Amino acid sequence: AKSDGRGMYRFFEPAMDEEAQSRRALEQDLRSGLAAGEFELHYQPIVKTDGREITGFEALIRWRHPRRGLVAPNSFIPLAEEIGLIVPIGEWVIRQACATASRWPSHMHVAVNISAVQFRQAGLTEVIVGALAASGLDPQRLEIEITESVLLQDRNGTLATLHQLRALGIRIAMDDFGTGYSSLTYLQCFPFDKIKIDRSFVSGVGNDAGSLSIVRAVAAMARGLGMTTTAEGVETDEQRDRITAEGCTEMQGYLFSRPLPAAEIERRFLSAEAP
Ligand code: C2E
Ligand code: CA
Ligand code: CA
Ligand code: CA
DSSP: OOOSSSHHHHHHOHHHHHHHHHHHHHHHHHHHHHHTTOEEEEEEEEEETTTOOEEEEEEEEEEEETTTEEEOGGGTHHHHHHTTTHHHHHHHHHHHHHHHHTTSOTTOEEEEEOOHHHHHSTTHHHHHHHHHHHHTOOGGGEEEEEOHHHHHSOHHHHHHHHHHHHHTTOEEEEEEETSSSOOTHHHHHSOOSEEEEOHHHHTTTTTOHHHHHHHHHHHHHHHHTTOEEEEOOOOSHHHHHHHHHTTOOEEOSTTTOOOEEHHHHIIIIISTTOO
16 A cells, blocks of 8 residues: 555555545435435335225335436435434425325325334424425325334334324334344234235245245234235236235235336326326
């Protein structure tokens, strides 16, 4: 390594240094991106397994960066969570999703992902109430998706928030079910309306007996507990047929549609000419 003043450091830790630098650049870009309005939401239809009727859409964030292009959430959500920026980003998501859904037919809901970090913030309920009021969206049309990680800490606080949201009429979905460390008893203790079965199980239902029996067990358990089930990441006719046979009530995946910008969703699925 050349001696450029930081020569020793660069000699011993070149990889670390580069990683730290690109992280800092990403962090700065994220902050300015939020201020500059570079985030957008795409929406993916959720359809009933019987009849294929659309019941609603999941809002999925994208970052349209002038140089980086369209950035997927897995490339920036973890850092945004680490530096706390997920809180203002998440608030923007809630407001934007409610405003957009308020233009849709009144039987269609919108589902919003809430990070565990954001869920822990005091004032989440107020942010949601504010977004509902500003948009005029009926609370019954808003669904929030939380992952098992939310349930792992501060059980009483989590329960209180979930009950508060439900009392407003908002629905709660357990996202990515089966991928975390929560126990089955959580499903009984926490007031979920819906379980979303992770794509890692759904993708295997055609060729792997283990995945099929997990999907079968989760769907049966959800039914017993009075919850609906959405199979995530349905890509093939075979997967659709299997999860339907197992009694999953809804599905979501590339087979039906990829996530699309709101204008595209409205043109394809919600306009008078839509099939
Ligand atoms: P998720 O909540 O599990 O969302 C489903 C992901 O699966 C989305 O990826 C979606 O585009 C993708 N997907 C849907 N159908 C298929 C399929 O048939 N095949 C395959 N291979 N993938 C499919 P996406 O949009 O890249 O989002 C990734 C994750 O980022 C989300 O996983 C969620 O955890 C997080 N995320 C997205 N938007 C937000 C947000 O607004 N707030 C927060 N906190 N997290 C978000
Ligand atoms: Ca989700
Ligand atoms: Ca999911
Ligand atoms: Ca997932």
